[in-house]
Amino acid sequence: MKIHNLGLSRIGEKRELKFILESYWKKEISEKELQKEVLNIKELNWKKQIENSMDFITVGDFSLYDNVLDHSILFGNIPPRFKDGNMSDIELGFAISRGCKIDGKNVTPSLMSKWFNTNYHYIVPEFNKNTTFSLHPQKVLDEIDEAIEFGVPVDKIKPIFIGPLTLLYLGNDHSDLALLSDLTQKYIELLQILKNKGIKWVEIDEPILVYDDLEEKWKELFVPTYQKLNIGVNILLATYFDNVNENLEIINSLDVAGLHFDVTDMFSEKLIDFGVILNRLSNPKVISLGVVSGRNIWITNLKKVGDFLKNIYSVLDDRLWIAPSCSLLHLPVTKSLENNSEFNNFISFGYERLAELNLIKEYSNGNILHDALIENNRYIEELKRIRSTSVNYEGVEDSNRISSYDIRKAVQEEILNLPCLTTTTIGSFPQSIEVRRVRNKWKKGLISDLEYKTNIQELIKKSIAIQEEIGLDVLVHGEFERTDMVEYFAENFTGYYTTNSGWVQSYGSRCVKPPIILSDISRDKKITSEWIAYAQSLTEKKLKGMLTGPITMLKWAFPRQDIPYFKIAEQISSVINKEIFDLINTGINIVQIDEAALKEALPLKTSGKKEYLENASRVFRLCSKGVGDDIQIHTHMCYSDFDDILQCIKDMDADVITIETSRSNMKILESIDDINKFNSIGPGVYDIHSTNIPTTAEIKELLTKALKFIPKDRLWINPDCGLKTRRWEEVIPALKNMVNATMEIRNSF
Numbered sequence: 001m002k003i004h005n006l007g008l009s010r011i012g013e014k015r016e017l018k019f020i021l022e023s024y025w026k027k028e029i030s031e032k033e034l035q036k037e038v039l040n041i042k043e044l045n046w047k048k049q050i051e052n053s054m055d056f057i058t059v060g061d062f063s064l065y066d067n068v069l070d071h072s073i074l075f076g077n078i079p080p081r082f083k084d085g086n087m088s089d090i091e092l093g094f095a096i097s098r099g100c101k102i103d104g105k106n107v108t109p110s111l112m113s114k115w116f117n118t119n120y121h122y123i124v125p126e127f128n129k130n131t132t133f134s135l136h137p138q139k140v141l142d143e144i145d146e147a148i149e150f151g152v153p154v155d156k157i158k159p160i161f162i163g164p165l166t167l168l169y170l171g172n173d174h175s176d177l178a179l180l181s182d183l184t185q186k187y188i189e190l191l192q193i194l195k196n197k198g199i200k201w202v203e204i205d206e207p208i209l210v211y212d213d214l215e216e217k218w219k220e221l222f223v224p225t226y227q228k229l230n231i232g233v234n235i236l237l238a239t240y241f242d243n244v245n246e247n248l249e250i251i252n253s254l255d256v257a258g259l260h261f262d263v264t265d266m267f268s269e270k271l272i273d274f275g276v277i278l279n280r281l282s283n284p285k286v287i288s289l290g291v292v293s294g295r296n297i298w299i300t301n302l303k304k305v306g307d308f309l310k311n312i313y314s315v316l317d318d319r320l321w322i323a324p325s326c327s328l329l330h331l332p333v334t335k336s337l338e339n340n341s342e343f344n345n346f347i348s349f350g351y352e353r354l355a356e357l358n359l360i361k362e363y364s365n366g367n368i369l370h371d372a373l374i375e376n377n378r379y380i381e382e383l384k385r386i387r388s389t390s391v392n393y394e395g396v397e398d399s400n401r402i403s404s405y406d407i408r409k410a411v412q413e414e415i416l417n418l419p420c421l422t423t424t425t426i427g428s429f430p431q432s433i434e435v436r437r438v439r440n441k442w443k444k445g446l447i448s449d450l451e452y453k454t455n456i457q458e459l460i461k462k463s464i465a466i467q468e469e470i471g472l473d474v475l476v477h478g479e480f481e482r483t484d485m486v487e488y489f490a491e492n493f494t495g496y497y498t499t500n501s502g503w504v505q506s507y508g509s510r511c512v513k514p515p516i517i518l519s520d521i522s523r524d525k526k527i528t529s530e531w532i533a534y535a536q537s538l539t540e541k542k543l544k545g546m547l548t549g550p551i552t553m554l555k556w557a558f559p560r561q562d563i564p565y566f567k568i569a570e571q572i573s574s575v576i577n578k579e580i581f582d583l584i585n586t587g588i589n590i591v592q593i594d595e596a597a598l599k600e601a602l603p604l605k606t607s608g609k610k611e612y613l614e615n616a617s618r619v620f621r622l623c624s625k626g627v628g629d630d631i632q633i634h635t636h637m638c639y640s641d642f643d644d645i646l647q648c649i650k651d652m653d654a655d656v657i658t659i660e661t662s663r664s665n666m667k668i669l670e671s672i673d674d675i676n677k678f679n680s681i682g683p684g685v686y687d688i689h690s691t692n693i694p695t696t697a698e699i700k701e702l703l704t705k706a707l708k709f710i711p712k713d714r715l716w717i718n719p720d721c722g723l724k725t726r727r728w729e730e731v732i733p734a735l736k737n738m739v740n741a742t743m744e745i746r747n748s749f
């Protein structure tokens with residue numbers, strides 16, 4: 001049995017990559033220094049693989065920004081607008097991902113998109129009919145040399161690439177398949193170079209093979225493409241994030257030396273029954289099984305996995321390899337920086353996954369691992385004990401609003417008395433250094449609870465004054481007490497555990513720290529109502545209370561695996577429901593439940609989508625269980641591509657939904673066949689991600705367009721998303737223009 005991995009996190013144990021990149025971007029260090037610094041990160045990763053006796057050492061998984069982007073550079077697929085820049089490969093990568101100036105003109109970066117159903121964003125390759133490819137393998141060749149220099153024997157080095165079909169598929173609009181043969185040619189050249197260098201195995205990832213709705217025209221190209229790629233260097237073809245049941249015939253026919261399958265499930269402790277698949281596989285190949293999770297952080301049940309492998313091992317013998325289910329990019333680097341020693345017993349981050357593989361291999365080879373297994377078992381049992389359900393919650397059944405939308409709308413109009421084209425914002429206001437400083441001081445115990453409270457109240461007061469001065473209709477408190485829309489609630493709910501430094505790369509230098517759902521979720525105190533009631537006490541205007549929805553609270557966390565996903569969601573909904581009633585009891589009539597991650601959490605396979613969407617809308621409705629017709633429920637989603645989820649949105653039955661649209665010029669509205677899928681809707685009228693301040697005229701134009709599709713009494717006016725990443729100097733004039741544009745249109749009615 002051999003052990004290996006599909007890539008490690010590249011941010012460094014202490015997010016070194018982030019700080020190195022930021023100083024490079026600030027021009028504090030040179031490109032050479034940058035490369036020297038990041039070599040430490042790569043070397044630590046190699047060291048950990050060697051220490052844990054990996055049979056192959058991974059190379060090519062490191063990236064300064066994004067590994068999909070690295071492939072665009074590797075294959076010379078540079079969007080033409082960047083071509084005249086005379087840049088090094090590294091500068092070119094940053095230009096494509098972050099934008100740049102060429103001849104004094106701003107050049108816009110390529111788009112970002114989510115990597116399958118993860119929260120990792122890749123830079124979308126831009127292809128068009130005229131795209132041509134050329135090979136630029138310097139980065140990977142340098143890394144191979146660095147690994148050799150570090151002491152890794154060349155035949156143990158396993159470079160990793162994304163396969164040609166997945167790369168094309170991920171491009172803009174499922175790029176043109178006519179490009180495949182040219183692109184494949186470059187892969188062949190690349191493999192030839194690696195072969196000459198003495199590389200024995202190359203991993204090529206084709207995760208699109210997990211899709212159950214992959215079109216025939218894509219499917220039929222796998223076999224011929226991999227035939228061409230067979231030039232005498234061993235290819236391990238890897239798939240992950242789900243099973244490949246629907247495409248097993250194709251996979252079976254591929255002319256490759258090995259196959260990697262993900263047999264884990266992020267949401268349960270189950271392993272896929274691989275015996276069935278094994279029986280369907282014909283010619284002898286190396287089989288790599290992803291048996292330890294690359295998507296979740298619970299310790300692996302070593303004995304269970306060892307026993308699972310027993311029969312398979314007896315059939316495959318030395319053709320069996322084991323690995324993490326996918327790249328360890330999606331886990332924090334190591335738990336060694338966490339200081340809760342008890343909790344640490346229950347979790348494995350990236351480096352700990354390597355150690356687990358090593359133990360499983362030893363166990364499978366008949367070595368007696370008494371102590372390790374007993375210890376592992378003790379923590380597994382301990383975890384079960386901690387989790388034993390003690391919380392009573394009802395709410396498993398469905399819940400609809402009391403009356404239909406039309407009736408609610410009339411009641412709400414009467415009570416709220418808002419003008420048509422109501423103006424509002426999405427919730428957060430600038431998180432200035434001042435805000436962050438106050439929060440950090442309080443967390444470190446440097447200021448008292450009272451001082452903290454007074455400070456936050458000051459910020460709320462200031463934001464209310466600003467909103468009144470701008471003339472907005474529905475105000476918000478500004479979310480100054482929140483680091484992040486998920487972490488804040490995770491810290492305040494019981495059942496969640498938040499880490500010190502469990503960072504995971506989100507994009508480029510940006511990392512997120514997903515909380516961990518350990519046990520049943522409840523709350524032992526009121527969380528939001530005091531802040532929001534304070535804000536309401538300062539104004540005659542209506543205040544909107546702000547909560548994070550169940551799917552988002554789940555999707556941006558590491559979930560427990562012992563109860564079904566939607567059971568966890570129901571528990572969260574039940575706490576949110578309590579929060580809503582607290583808000584109502586302090587006199588708040590408008591509550592927004594953000595579901596920013598609803599679409600991201602959609603299963604990869606079409607077969608799972610319906611059930612997911614039905615449940616997603618159900619747990620959303622559970623949040624507002626029992627609230628009266630007079631309470632206006634809002635939701636917010638930060639994207640505008642609703643293709644797969646329109647029915648779900650209708651079923652969520654929020655009174656108002658605010659969405660992102662300004663960047664696409666309200667295009668979404670044109671494509672929605674039936675606007676009645678929405679109740680009232682606030683299509684964002686300006687892009688909060690841009691530093692540009694939208695003019696009154698620009699906003700007016702968008703409003704005019706929106707009015708062609710949405711009746712004026714159902715149209716809300718708001719920015720695209722929360723304003724926490726912006727500065728007040730940008731926010732105030734932008735919102736003023738938004739209000740002015742609205743006034744002008746209202747006056748024209």
Ligand code: GLN
Nearest residue numbers: 426427428594596638722
């Ligand atoms: N209410 C949140 C905010 O304004 C919503 C953020 C989001 O959708 N990502 O920050």
Ligand code: ZN
Nearest residue numbers: 637638721722
């Ligand atoms: Zn948003």
